[in-house]
Amino acid sequence: MKKSIFYHAGCPVCVSAEQDIIGLIGEANVEVVNIGEDRARIGEAETAGIQSVPALVTPNGNVLHINFGASLADVKG
Amino acid sequence: MKKSIFYHAGCPVCVSAEQDIIGLIGEANVEVVNIGEDRARIGEAETAGIQSVPALVTPNGNVLHINFGASLADVKG
Numbered sequence: 001m002k003k004s005i006f007y008h009a010g011c012p013v014c015v016s017a018e019q020d021i022i023g024l025i026g027e028a029n030v031e032v033v034n035i036g037e038d039r040a041r042i043g044e045a046e047t048a049g050i051q052s053v054p055a056l057v058t059p060n061g062n063v064l065h066i067n068f069g070a071s072l073a074d075v076k077g
Numbered sequence: 078m079k080k081s082i083f084y085h086a087g088c089p090v091c092v093s094a095e096q097d098i099i100g101l102i103g104e105a106n107v108e109v110v111n112i113g114e115d116r117a118r119i120g121e122a123e124t125a126g127i128q129s130v131p132a133l134v135t136p137n138g139n140v141l142h143i144n145f146g147a148s149l150a151d152v153k154g
Contacts, residue, residue: 020135024081025101050119058097066141 002031002059007045009036013069017054021066030056035075042076050063079136080106084122086113086130090146094131098143107133112152119153 009012018032026049035042035053045055049063052071056064083098084090095109111129112119122132126140130147135143 016139017141020137020139020141021090023137024106024133024135029101056101058101060100062093062097064094064143064144065094065095066143 003031003038004059005031005033005048005057007035007041007048007050007055007057008073009031009070010034011036011053011069012033013053013067017066017069021054021056046072079106081136082108082110082125082134084110084118084125084127084130084132084134084150086147088113088130088146090144092133094143094146097134098131119149122151126138147148 004006004025005071006018030051033041035045036047048057048061052065053069053075058064058067080135083095084117085095098107110118123137124136125134129142130146130152131143133143135141
């Protein structure tokens with residue numbers, strides 16, 4: 001199965017959501033990307049339709065925005 | 078494993094998120110509750126800490142608010 005991708009920016013809300021998502025779907029099924037550190041992937045997150053982090057992109061490309069840590073504009077700024 | 082509980086109110090955003098969540102964690106691992114119809118469970122959702130639907134309560138009791146369909150106040154109103 002194609003992996004989901006979990007985008008976050010290291011914020012406390014993000015870390016908590018990351019642990020929940022990994023607990024639910026399994027570490028092997030999700031790639032975790034910190035766009036606060038790995039800034040080269042911010043564009044990829046935008047293209048996927050992400051407006052805020054934490055967010056999960058499912059294997060079929062749907063975006064699930066989870067709780068609210070930071071807007072993508074804030075991460076970029 | 079204790080099941081997660083997915084609360085929704087039948088809104089289009091909710092239905093889409095429900096399909097994604099079921100696809101990710103498996104139908105057997107999640108109880109789906111429509112608090113728009115099953116209004117007796119609105120109080121339970123509030124007690125769990127839910128502020129808007131769709132939302133997923135994990136087996137350890139954390140609330141993941143997913144995207145945004147409707148505030149609980151709107152569902153109650």
